Amino acid sequence: MSPIELKEELYKFIAPTYPDIQIEIIDTPDNIRSLYFTDEQFKLLYPKQRYHLLIHLIPNDFFEQHLAHTTWFELAPNENPDELDYHDQETIAEIKASILAILRNKVSFLSLLDKKFNDGTSKCFGDFRLAKQILTNLKFSIEDQFDIFHVLMDEGGYCDCEILLNVFKESEYAKKYWSK
Numbered sequence: 001m002s003p004i005e006l007k008e009e010l011y012k013f014i015a016p017t018y019p020d021i022q023i024e025i026i027d028t029p030d031n032i033r034s035l036y037f038t039d040e041q042f043k044l045l046y047p048k049q050r051y052h053l054l055i056h057l058i059p060n061d062f063f064e065q066h067l068a069h070t071t072w073f074e075l076a077p078n079e080n081p082d083e084l085d086y087h088d089q090e091t092i093a094e095i096k097a098s099i100l101a102i103l104r105n106k107v108s109f110l111s112l113l114d115k116k117f118n119d120g121t122s123k124c125f126g127d128f129r130l131a132k133q134i135l136t137n138l139k140f141s142i143e144d145q146f147d148i149f150h151v152l153m154d155e156g157g158y159c160d161c162e163i164l165l166n167v168f169k170e171s172e173y174a175k176k177y178w179s180k
């Protein structure tokens with residue numbers, strides 16, 4: 001599929017959810033196809049979260065046929081691809097157990113987030129704004145938060161509600177939700 005055709009197909013999948021997204025496709029001389037997705041809504045999200053959101057809009061078989069060996073860059077406006085920061089699996093594996101234990105016990109991040117959802121004062125915005133606010137109040141640094149959210153994403157928590165529903169299934173919110 002040519003870059004132009006592929007771009008057109010991708011817009012069909014993605015534009016209903018991200019109407020203002022800009023997609024660029026560039027084939028490098030060594031035959032690697034790079035895809036650049038830029039959207040204002042990505043500003044508050046980690047690159048890994050952005051990727052997760054995009055990938056769910058694209059049917060599996062289309063991905064396997066046309067996108068399997070491509071490199072992706074998910075950008076907010078004016079961001080540079082070199083600035084994108086991820087944790088690799090090895091790092092996540094090293095820090096995961098201690099981070100989850102801290103969130104569960106010591107500072108009761110979990111109870112604070114759980115409370116926000118249960119007393120009906122907050123809803124999920126599809127990002128980490130509630131969790132970030134709690135962690136910031138608990139004096140976790142930006143670097144700590146980067147570690148924490150990469151562990152949570154690795155456990156299936158890509159937004160505030162998914163932290164409770166997928167990571168901390170013992171939370172009141174999750175118990176209520178899954179028993180529905």
Ligand SMILES: [Zn+2]
Nearest residue numbers: 124159161162
């Ligand atoms: Zn959510």
